[in-house]
Amino acid sequence: MSKWPRVRRVLVVLGVVTSVLVVAVGATALWLWHDVEVSTAGGTVFRDEMAVPPLAASRVDRDGTRVFDLRMRQGTTEFRPGRPTPTWGFNGAHLGPTLRAARGEKVRVEVSNTLPEASSVHWHGMRLPAEMDGGPHQTVRAGGRWSPHWTVEQPAATLWYHPHLHGSTEKHVQRGLAGMFLLDDEESGRLPLPKRYGVDDLPVIVQDVRFDGDRFDHAHRRFQGVGFLGNRVMVNGTLDPYREVADERVRLRLLNASTARTYDFGFPDDRAFDQIATDGGLLERPVEQRRIRLSPGERAEIVVRMVPGERTVLRSFPLRDGYAGALERRFGGGHDSFDILQLRAARTLRPSPALPDRLTAPELPDAADSVKERHFDLALTGINDKPMDMDRIDEVVTRGTTETWTVRNDNGMPHNFHVHDVQFRVLDVDGRTPPPALRGRKDTVLIPSGSRMRLVLRFDGTADEDTPYMFHCHLLSHEDRGMMGQFVVVEPGGTARAPEAGDHGGH
Ligand SMILES: [Cu+2]
Numbered sequence: 001m002s003k004w005p006r007v008r009r010v011l012v013v014l015g016v017v018t019s020v021l022v023v024a025v026g027a028t029a030l031w032l033w034h035d036v037e038v039s040t041a042g043g044t045v046f047r048d049e050m051a052v053p054p055l056a057a058s059r060v061d062r063d064g065t066r067v068f069d070l071r072m073r074q075g076t077t078e079f080r081p082g083r084p085t086p087t088w089g090f091n092g093a094h095l096g097p098t099l100r101a102a103r104g105e106k107v108r109v110e111v112s113n114t115l116p117e118a119s120s121v122h123w124h125g126m127r128l129p130a131e132m133d134g135g136p137h138q139t140v141r142a143g144g145r146w147s148p149h150w151t152v153e154q155p156a157a158t159l160w161y162h163p164h165l166h167g168s169t170e171k172h173v174q175r176g177l178a179g180m181f182l183l184d185d186e187e188s189g190r191l192p193l194p195k196r197y198g199v200d201d202l203p204v205i206v207q208d209v210r211f212d213g214d215r216f217d218h219a220h221r222r223f224q225g226v227g228f229l230g231n232r233v234m235v236n237g238t239l240d241p242y243r244e245v246a247d248e249r250v251r252l253r254l255l256n257a258s259t260a261r262t263y264d265f266g267f268p269d270d271r272a273f274d275q276i277a278t279d280g281g282l283l284e285r286p287v288e289q290r291r292i293r294l295s296p297g298e299r300a301e302i303v304v305r306m307v308p309g310e311r312t313v314l315r316s317f318p319l320r321d322g323y324a325g326a327l328e329r330r331f332g333g334g335h336d337s338f339d340i341l342q343l344r345a346a347r348t349l350r351p352s353p354a355l356p357d358r359l360t361a362p363e364l365p366d367a368a369d370s371v372k373e374r375h376f377d378l379a380l381t382g383i384n385d386k387p388m389d390m391d392r393i394d395e396v397v398t399r400g401t402t403e404t405w406t407v408r409n410d411n412g413m414p415h416n417f418h419v420h421d422v423q424f425r426v427l428d429v430d431g432r433t434p435p436p437a438l439r440g441r442k443d444t445v446l447i448p449s450g451s452r453m454r455l456v457l458r459f460d461g462t463a464d465e466d467t468p469y470m471f472h473c474h475l476l477s478h479e480d481r482g483m484m485g486q487f488v489v490v491e492p493g494g495t496a497r498a499p500e501a502g503d504h505g506g507h
Contacts, residue, residue, distance in 0.1 A: 032222065038336045040232065046242035046339075048240060049243065050241035050341060053096065053097055056100070057097075068108070069110045070110070071091055072119055072140075073114045074086070075093025077094040077237065079237070080211075090177065095236065098180045099182070102185060103186070106151050107151075111146045117142050118140065120136070122134035125299075126152075127423075128421065130462070132150050135420065135468075139165050153461075154363075155183070155281040157182075158180060159181040159183060160180050160181055161178070161179050161180075169476045173259055182197075191282075192354075192356060193276065194352060195251070199247070200247040200250050201253070202252055206235055208230030209232055210228075210231050224331050226333065227259055229260055233340055235340060241342070247352050248350065248351050250303070252302050254299060254302065259296060262293065262319060263316040265291065265292045265293075265302075267304075268312070270290055272288045274288060274302060278300060278438070279300075281360070283439065284358065284359060284362055284440075286355045286357075296475055296476065306349060313343070314341040328414065363441065364441060365402050369402040371402060373406065374405050374406070375405075376407045378408065378483065379411045383485045387481075394485035395487035396488055398489075399489050399490065400459070400492070401459060403459070405454070406452060407445075409447040410449070414448055417444065417447055418471065422457045424455045425457075426445060444474050464489065470487075
């Protein structure tokens with residue numbers, strides 16, 4: 001028998017096998033590409049009234065300090081009737097109460113940790129001494145207590161609090177440890193803005209989740225380098241929420257408390273609304289917007305004008321540009337859309353005063369005062385190629401000075417950048433004037449892939465040679481993996497000392 005028929009047979013078999021493999025790989029790729037996209041836009045039945053976190057009770061000490069109690073605890077929460085999900089919370093089973101204090105007030109928070117493991121509480125956006133910051137050096141051990149105290153020395157703002165321990169921040173926030181911290185000042189009190197908490201001034205804590213039976217599913221999906229992405233979104237712990245409103249103007253304090261997802265908020269009818277505040281407080285004047293993009297950790301306050309009897313939906317739209325490359329955009333949630341919150345206007349609405357033309361003079365650092373430049377390259381492997389090291393101080397900053405930080409992302413995937421203790425000015429974005437949404441006080445900014453921002457920061461808080469503050473990516477799994485660095489603020493001429501691994505749980 002000639003050997004050629006056998007060779008032909010082998011070739012035919014090889015050809016068939018190769019074709020099958022190519023088709024299988026192609027089909028899998030196509031399936032992955034399509035399977036990853038999530039949209040609940042337009043298809044949501046808004047079943048539950050949106051919860052509003054209670055205002056935290058407080059007492060005033062003899063020396064005038066306002067004192068709050070926060071107990072970190074385990075519990076269960078019925079996000080869906082009859083289906084208890086194990087969760088963590090402050091004072092309750094999930095999320096935490098809204099803390100509220102005024103500029104000039106002394107505050108103290110009595111934190112107790114009844115969780116089965118160590119955690120911490122970081123006051124995101126707050127200017128305060130480094131030992132009170134609640135970062136990885138101020139962990140509270142299981143069963144421990146911690147009593148940070150400081151004086152509020154910054155303008156009215158929507159801040160928040162959440163754990164910030166090295167390596168487990170994502171997990172602790174996902175389980176439910178997050179709450180708002182609102183600051184007031186005389187100026188904001190005088191302005192004719194919606195300000196009745198829970199009535200025409202609503203906290204909107206946005207988090208994406210995924211369920212596996214009754215439990216949260218925190219698993220990262222394939223190719224989702226940004227971190228955890230859920231397939232449902234809740235507001236203040238309520239799935240598919242609606243809220244009845246009875247005022248002509250409603251103020252929404254938007255907080256992206258998700259661990260990796262970036263949202264582009266707007267309304268289906270593309271209506272204009274007014275943005276009145278960024279992370280660190282009021283803008284100079286209301287800015288008309290149709291979309292507000294918030295990456296994890298960022299806040300924005302918006303005022304929405306309601307039509308009597310209408311129903312409208314706060315929605316998150318696909319991220320159009322300036323997020324990531326094609327693949328990372330797709331697998332990083334950039335094509336997803338969600339119905340976030342339905343607003344149901346009463347048939348008759350209480351009239352609200354028109355928004356003032358001018359809100360405030362935002363306290364922003366001046367680039368002309370800058371005496372030092374620093375550069376930060378964002379990558380999953382670490383900032384400036386250095387993964388976080390608790391024992392290494394990356395930057396030493398002199399108290400009372402202003403600096404310019406250039407933050408660059410050439411990493412292909414989206415990152416953001418959060419600096420503790422300060423509210424900074426975005427000087428430029430890729431060399432251009434920042435858009436209005438980035439012209440106010442900021443502590444966290446999205447740095448899209450392929451983008452570069454210059455930030456101006458003024459360090460006029462307290463100095464402490466021993467205790468560092470953090471700067472990091474606020475996509476929490478990136479932070480946990482080491483996209484974080486440490487800086488200390490020292491008096492002129494001072495030097496940094498090696499940080500002490502603090503555990504304040506021994507009280
Ligand atoms: Cu990142």
